[in-house]
Amino acid sequence: MIEFRELSLIYPNGTEGLRNINIKINEGGEFVVIVGLSGAGKSTFIRSINRLVTPTNGALLVENEDILKLKGKDLRRLRTKIGMIFQSYNLVKRSTVIKNVISGRLGYTGTFKSILNIFSKEDKLLAYENLKRVNIEEKLYNRADELSGGQQQRVSIARVLTQKPKLILADEPVASLDPPTSHQVMKYLKQINQEDNITTIVNLHFIDMAME
Amino acid sequence: MNKSSSYVPKGLYPFKTKLIISLALIVVISFYLLSSIKTESFIIDFFMKVPNVFGLVGDFFPPDWSYVNQVWPKLFETIHMAIIATTIAVIISIPFSLLTANNVTTNTWIYQLMRFLLNIVRTVPDIILAVVFVGLFGIGAFSGIMALIIFAVGILVKLMSEVIETIDMNPTEAIRASGGNGLQTISFAIIPQVLPQFISFSLYVFEINIRASLVLGLVGAGGIGQLLNKEINFMNYPAVSTIIIIVFIVVVIIDYISGKLRGGLI
Numbered sequence: 001m002i003e004f005r006e007l008s009l010i011y012p013n014g015t016e017g018l019r020n021i022n023i024k025i026n027e028g029g030e031f032v033v034i035v036g037l038s039g040a041g042k043s044t045f046i047r048s049i050n051r052l053v054t055p056t057n058g059a060l061l062v063e064n065e066d067i068l069k070l071k072g073k074d075l076r077r078l079r080t081k082i083g084m085i086f087q088s089y090n091l092v093k094r095s096t097v098i099k100n101v102i103s104g105r106l107g108y109t110g111t112f113k114s115i116l117n118i119f120s121k122e123d124k125l126l127a128y129e130n131l132k133r134v135n136i137e138e139k140l141y142n143r144a145d146e147l148s149g150g151q152q153q154r155v156s157i158a159r160v161l162t163q164k165p166k167l168i169l170a171d172e173p174v175a176s177l178d179p180p181t182s183h184q185v186m187k188y189l190k191q192i193n194q195e196d197n198i199t200t201i202v203n204l205h206f207i208d209m210a211m212e
Numbered sequence: 213m214n215k216s217s218s219y220v221p222k223g224l225y226p227f228k229t230k231l232i233i234s235l236a237l238i239v240v241i242s243f244y245l246l247s248s249i250k251t252e253s254f255i256i257d258f259f260m261k262v263p264n265v266f267g268l269v270g271d272f273f274p275p276d277w278s279y280v281n282q283v284w285p286k287l288f289e290t291i292h293m294a295i296i297a298t299t300i301a302v303i304i305s306i307p308f309s310l311l312t313a314n315n316v317t318t319n320t321w322i323y324q325l326m327r328f329l330l331n332i333v334r335t336v337p338d339i340i341l342a343v344v345f346v347g348l349f350g351i352g353a354f355s356g357i358m359a360l361i362i363f364a365v366g367i368l369v370k371l372m373s374e375v376i377e378t379i380d381m382n383p384t385e386a387i388r389a390s391g392g393n394g395l396q397t398i399s400f401a402i403i404p405q406v407l408p409q410f411i412s413f414s415l416y417v418f419e420i421n422i423r424a425s426l427v428l429g430l431v432g433a434g435g436i437g438q439l440l441n442k443e444i445n446f447m448n449y450p451a452v453s454t455i456i457i458i459v460f461i462v463v464v465i466i467d468y469i470s471g472k473l474r475g476g477l478i
Contacts, residue, residue, distance in 0.1 A: 050389055080391030090386035095404045103400050107391025114392075115399045156386070163390050 001027050002049060002167070002199075007058035009044055017044035018055065027063075027166065029197040031190060035204055042203040046169045049201070050082040051075055062167075080107030083160030085189075087172035089152040093145035097136070097155050100144050101127040104162030123162075130158040134188055150181035157188055161196075168192070170202040275457060276450035283436070283458050290435035291462075293353050294421035297360030302414045305365050309372035310398060315381055334366040338424050342433040353434030356425055363424060364417045371413045372406070379405045408477045415470040422466055426459060
């Protein structure tokens with residue numbers, strides 16, 4: 001369960017990101033869509049949950065734990081449980097697809113091993129299986145920048161799945177894609193939400209897509 | 213129709229601009245003359261002393277080809293020095309370039325301190341470093357290698373930190389969001405983005421080190437420069453010209469190979 005209690009965020013430059021937000025999102029496979037104009041605070045809302053931004057007031061509970069005070073190791077433990085999908089995919093363009101996907105395991109892998117690219121057989125299998133789920137397994141060894149926008153977003157979904165998250169945050173996942181590709185990406189997100197029972201929170205700025 | 217104008221523009225530039233340019237010209241010429249008089253060097257001397265130049269150049273010819281066999285060991289010493297110095301400098305410069313990139317080192321104090329230290333390192337010319345190390349460790353290749361390492365680290369860190377500052381930071385956000393720690397973010401999201409440039413700069417620094425190690429020999433820091441210095445002092449000019457020709461050829465070959473490799477990288 002995620003609970004926002006009187007949550008406010010004011011950026012250092014004085015911009016107000018959030019003001020007194022109170023909301024409860026139940027875990028167990030909810031699919032929540034947040035719609036709003038750009039600048040309304042959707043990104044700030046979603047980025048508060050994995051603490052990419054830190055709210056300045058109130059409390060934010062994830063699994064009954066106030067996450068605003070988390071630091072270092074505890075914060076990374078929280079983040080391994082929360083997958084995130086970005087508008088600009090945020091893949092490492094010069095790395096291969098499989099390396100991008102397996103980076104979802106970093107939170108579970110020791111620093112030394114991961115720097116030497118040593119991942120367990122299970123991790124590699126998991127990464128490959130997740131690429132298969134978004135139907136892009138044939139691009140395994142392609143560099144990420146050789147893929148189209150829709151394909152890159154599918155790779156980033158596979159990366160999030162490899163993280164085995166309890167919650168997926170998607171910040172404008174289709175804003176840079178054309179309508180047919182957008183539908184395809186949304187279809188994968190919904191499918192994962194239903195099959196794996198992962199609570200999913202999506203930011204969108206199209207009402208029509210949110211209605212679907 | 214032809215209405216005659218009462219005003220004819222005097223020039224293409226306003227009076228004020230002309231005045232400033234004229235004054236600037238006078239100032240530059242006076243400084244030039246003052247410097248020439250104070251140092252008693254006039255460019256005309258070059259033409260007066262051209263016969264001297266030809267005389268000296270004549271001493272260098274023909275090159276003493278029998279001297280070639282004495283050149284090889286020292287030439288290889290120079291190359292070995294450059295290889296050792298470049299390798300160690302590359303390893304040292306990785307953490308330092310991360311610490312002097314303001315998008316990785318977000319702590320302003322550490323960032324400013326590291327930049328300050330590296331600026332100091334860079335202001336020391338390589339030849340001064342060599343003089344210092346020859347004083348500390350004695351004459352020989354080791355002093356030269358130490359000087360080259362510090363010299364190369366200064367260049368590499370400067371070039372690399374600038375490359376790191378221009379990378380796309382979005383992938384680092386994705387790695388952090390998935391629970392990766394600082395070192396994992398560096399190795400997964402930053403290193404892949406800068407690796408080609410890093411290798412390219414390393415080769416470039418290798419080229420610079422080869423040339424720099426020639427000069428360092430002049431102060432006794434090993435390599436072929438030391439041989440060159442010795443032969444100049446003995447006024448054995450045919451041997452000097454042999455050394456210069458060989459060095460020229462080797463530097464051109466190494467620059468060519470390294471240039472080709474770098475071209476393939478980016």
